[in-house]
Amino acid sequence: xxxxxxxxxxxxxxxxxxxxxxxxxxxxxxxxxxxxxxxxxxxxxxxxxxxxxxxxxxxxxxxxx
Numbered sequence: 001x002x003x004x005x006x007x008x009x010x011x012x013x014x015x016x017x018x019x020x021x022x023x024x025x026x027x028x029x030x031x032x033x034x035x036x037x038x039x040x041x042x043x044x045x046x047x048x049x050x051x052x053x054x055x056x057x058x059x060x061x062x063x064x065x
Contacts, residue, residue, distance in 0.1 A: 006043065 016033055025033075 022030065
């Protein structure tokens with residue numbers, strides 16, 4: 001699966017639920033889910049880094065005043 005943007009993740013991520021029974025899910029479907037979840041993990045990691053940088057900038061600003 002190609003790299004997914006936020007809209008793609010929202011659309012395909014609605015096809016399954018985290019924690020649901022995997023008994024009837026094929027290997028191909030499981031691999032697709034793993035790709036989707038990996039892309040979501042990367043998206044969340046980028047957001048954490050962005051927010052941490054913003055927080056650090058704000059803390060630095062208020063320390064100087």
